[in-house]
Amino acid sequence: MLRFLVASSLMVGALASCAPSQSTDRFVTVTPVLIKVSEAATRGGSLTVQGRYLGGPGTGQVRLGADETGKGGYVFPASAIQSWTDSEIVLTIPADAPVGGSWLFVEVAGKQSTGLPYSVRQ
Numbered sequence: 001m002l003r004f005l006v007a008s009s010l011m012v013g014a015l016a017s018c019a020p021s022q023s024t025d026r027f028v029t030v031t032p033v034l035i036k037v038s039e040a041a042t043r044g045g046s047l048t049v050q051g052r053y054l055g056g057p058g059t060g061q062v063r064l065g066a067d068e069t070g071k072g073g074y075v076f077p078a079s080a081i082q083s084w085t086d087s088e089i090v091l092t093i094p095a096d097a098p099v100g101g102s103w104l105f106v107e108v109a110g111k112q113s114t115g116l117p118y119s120v121r122q
Helices: 002-018
Strands: 033-037 046-052 060-066 081-084 088-092 100-108 116-121
Touching: 033 100, 033 116, 046 100
Parallel strands: none
Antiparallel strands: 033 046, 046 088, 060 100, 081 088, 100 116
16 A cells, blocks of 8 residues: 555656646747738728737737838828737728838737738829
């Protein structure tokens, strides 16, 4: 009986040491990745961005008109957001959005996505 008790205790200890530990680093994020944007649209039209790790409207923003490194440009206001999930963002292009071709980026919790070219038509 003593052998069984000792063996059981050792087995429980070994299993407990294999269990995943809780990480204290909960705010690690991955870089958002843009995969596809919808066709060019006019002001007032709809823009759909598809990707991975896009976060949500509380932690992210969409930037249009930036250079290829993501600097500068126009940040879409919160009122332009129709829907936002971790894999898709649907926006209305505001009346004051820049017209013409430029780069589109999404920033989530300070992490800038890959960029894709996008044009707002007149």
